[in-house]
Amino acid sequence: MKIVFATNNAHKLMEVQAVLGDAYTLLTPRDCGVTEEIPEEQETLEGNASQKSHYLRDRTGLDCFADDTGLEVEALGGAPGVHSARYATDGHDFEANNRLLLKNLEGVENRRARFRTVISLLLGGEEHLFEGIVEGRIIDRETGHEGFGFDPLFIPDGYAKTFAEMTTDEKNAVSHRARAVRKLAEFLHSIEK
Numbered sequence: 001m002k003i004v005f006a007t008n009n010a011h012k013l014m015e016v017q018a019v020l021g022d023a024y025t026l027l028t029p030r031d032c033g034v035t036e037e038i039p040e041e042q043e044t045l046e047g048n049a050s051q052k053s054h055y056l057r058d059r060t061g062l063d064c065f066a067d068d069t070g071l072e073v074e075a076l077g078g079a080p081g082v083h084s085a086r087y088a089t090d091g092h093d094f095e096a097n098n099r100l101l102l103k104n105l106e107g108v109e110n111r112r113a114r115f116r117t118v119i120s121l122l123l124g125g126e127e128h129l130f131e132g133i134v135e136g137r138i139i140d141r142e143t144g145h146e147g148f149g150f151d152p153l154f155i156p157d158g159y160a161k162t163f164a165e166m167t168t169d170e171k172n173a174v175s176h177r178a179r180a181v182r183k184l185a186e187f188l189h190s191i192e193k
């Protein structure tokens with residue numbers, strides 16, 4: 001089955017393809033001729049995921065899904081949350097985002113944080129939402145070179161290393177996005193039967 005996934009991020013594509021398995025061929029927006037940035041202008045993860053999947057479906061006419069993720073830090077009242085990608089700058093500057101996060105947590109004892117992903121799937125014109133959460137904590141300096149985004153600063157509960165020190169398989173065992181994608185995969189499998 002071919003399905004469009006609203007990302008041009010190679011890391012994300014690899015993570016999601018690994019969870020969904022070979023039964024699904026993931027197409028990127030670029031594969032479908034959509035080269036402009038897909039708008040995400042809402043104030044919630046649900047709103048953004050939904051806006052992106054509708055935008056892609058309208059452009060391609062194909063079944064598609066989009067995800068939106070935020071890092072929610074307890075001591076910062078849930079920030080950066082839906083603004084995670086543009087926390088420090090207008091662009092997706094991961095290093096600047098990490099620097100700002102560390103600065104905002106300087107001297108703060110409570111390091112609790114969680115990643116939350118929402119997926120919006122548009123299938124045959126109907127929308128389905130799936131959520132995945134991983135709880136953990138923010139450490140005080142970047143550690144590890146794998147992954148992307150806030151991975152070098154986040155240690156999931158039950159582990160002694162950051163997401164950036166894990167292989168794709170290890171990260172997929174617990175990550176927010178993998179949890180949401182597994183729910184998506186279970187749903188797709190259930191309607192095939």
Ligand code: IMP
Pocket residue numbers: 067068069070071084085086092094097147148149150151163175177
């Ligand atoms: P997006 O909605 O998936 O693009 O995520 C928004 C922002 O959250 C990204 O630009 C990253 O900074 C951060 N983010 C999302 N997923 C992850 C992840 O798996 N690890 C680390 N940071 C992430």
